[in-house]
Amino acid sequence: MRITMIGTGYVGLVSGVCFSDFGHDVICVDKDPRKIEMLQAGEVPIYEPGLDALMAKNVESGRLSFTTDLKTAVAGADAVFIAVGTPTRRGDGHADLTYVMAAAEEVAQALTGYAVIVTKSTVPVGTNRKVKQVVAKANPAAEFDVASNPEFLREGAAIDDFMRPDRVVVGVQTERAGEVMAEIYRPLFLRDFPIVTTDLESAEMIKYAANAFLATKITFINEIAALCEKVGADVKEVSKGVGMDGRIGNKFLHAGPGYGGSCFPKDTSALARIGQEHAMPQSIVETVIRVNDDIKHRMIEKLRDLCDGSFNGKTIAVLGVTFKPNTDDMRDAPSLTIVPAMVGGGAKVRVVDPQGFREGEALLPGVVWSDDPYKAAHNADLVVILTEWNEFRALDLDRMARKMAHARMADLRNVYSPRDAKRAGFEAYEGVGR
Ligand SMILES: NC(=O)c1ccc[n+]([C@@H]2O[C@H](COP(=O)([O-])OP(=O)(O)OC[C@H]3O[C@@H](n4cnc5c(N)ncnc54)[C@H](O)[C@@H]3O)[C@@H](O)[C@H]2O)c1
Numbered sequence: 001m002r003i004t005m006i007g008t009g010y011v012g013l014v015s016g017v018c019f020s021d022f023g024h025d026v027i028c029v030d031k032d033p034r035k036i037e038m039l040q041a042g043e044v045p046i047y048e049p050g051l052d053a054l055m056a057k058n059v060e061s062g063r064l065s066f067t068t069d070l071k072t073a074v075a076g077a078d079a080v081f082i083a084v085g086t087p088t089r090r091g092d093g094h095a096d097l098t099y100v101m102a103a104a105e106e107v108a109q110a111l112t113g114y115a116v117i118v119t120k121s122t123v124p125v126g127t128n129r130k131v132k133q134v135v136a137k138a139n140p141a142a143e144f145d146v147a148s149n150p151e152f153l154r155e156g157a158a159i160d161d162f163m164r165p166d167r168v169v170v171g172v173q174t175e176r177a178g179e180v181m182a183e184i185y186r187p188l189f190l191r192d193f194p195i196v197t198t199d200l201e202s203a204e205m206i207k208y209a210a211n212a213f214l215a216t217k218i219t220f221i222n223e224i225a226a227l228c229e230k231v232g233a234d235v236k237e238v239s240k241g242v243g244m245d246g247r248i249g250n251k252f253l254h255a256g257p258g259y260g261g262s263c264f265p266k267d268t269s270a271l272a273r274i275g276q277e278h279a280m281p282q283s284i285v286e287t288v289i290r291v292n293d294d295i296k297h298r299m300i301e302k303l304r305d306l307c308d309g310s311f312n313g314k315t316i317a318v319l320g321v322t323f324k325p326n327t328d329d330m331r332d333a334p335s336l337t338i339v340p341a342m343v344g345g346g347a348k349v350r351v352v353d354p355q356g357f358r359e360g361e362a363l364l365p366g367v368v369w370s371d372d373p374y375k376a377a378h379n380a381d382l383v384v385i386l387t388e389w390n391e392f393r394a395l396d397l398d399r400m401a402r403k404m405a406h407a408r409m410a411d412l413r414n415v416y417s418p419r420d421a422k423r424a425g426f427e428a429y430e431g432v433g434r
Pocket of ligand 1: 006007008009010011012029030031032035070083084085086099102103106120121122123151152153154155262263
């Protein structure tokens, strides 16, 4: 198959690289010339484990290339994937479809023969039908079908998720489009990974429902964690006991500082708007959004309490600011709420993150970046574990405690136990829900 991938962000680049590894010919297009220059030079603009090697291998084989020239890239393609951003629209919480529709229009004008236009971006129900109208209007002679193919990869484990998915979801209207999609995903089908083929609307809905459910699960355990603190239970034990129930499962049951990232906040918000628009409010999702917000603010109060009621004049070391480990993505990370509250309250904040600096430098003004957790903790009044990078999972707590002015720890990912911290000489330790 000849595949064109529009957008080389976290989803477009990973998908393009993996499709080329399946054996397809892939051209990746982005309108950002700096990204394309980097990619053409063999550099990966994002941090995603394993992506650089897989990309190099497929460029070398001649199956993968990068361009800013959408017109040439689309000519002769069997399938054109749209994997551009769908951020929250300012003001109303809706998914902003500007980039998707602009890409669809450009693709329409570049089509040279039958192709399937596949939306991989997360888009509200009804968007694929709109894409179809936009393409037909922009190029009435175009021969095409649309398909919905939402993506479920997780940043930090994206290649494995793409190559070994729980399922692939494909929404189509015609047999012809279904055949093209089946051919594209044949390598996965042959290895018995389930492919769910359905209609456009159901495919679009599956993505939002899946993300909203996961956000709900996280928020549920976070709220239980807050209650655990009041009643003297340990949420880690509670999660373990609850998660062993096969009907519930142990994933997404780890209490923390609230969900963030490039998907859950915007997708829950978009789903809530879709519900309101159809006079079918999604009250669970609306509540999840509100509770998740409250949780982040509760974390700030927890940190303030550990600083004797005021951040003013305190030195605080923050370990991890990306929204989760193994990514450099800072979009809607809890750190973007929590760190500015400390800086604004008069704290001197030192930040350590293995990959966060490039994105985080502009987003977290007023902090000092450090590459060493012990240096960051030197003479500090508080150390905060905000993202559970492996680098922060096996700290020498004795060494850290000895370096601090006040050995206090807020472990917002429950990496350590209160007992470990006390033994190491920490005078105060606060986890989440214990
Ligand atoms: N990031 C994730 O983990 C993830 C997972 C599943 C689904 N998604 C969904 O996938 C979509 C893309 O997300 P992302 O994180 O990869 O976004 P991103 O912002 O990292 O990348 C989008 C890219 O598209 C490019 N682009 C925009 N308009 C273009 C155009 N007309 N022509 C060429 N390039 C164009 C941008 O320059 C950018 O490089 C979103 O809808 C998102 O919700 C993301």
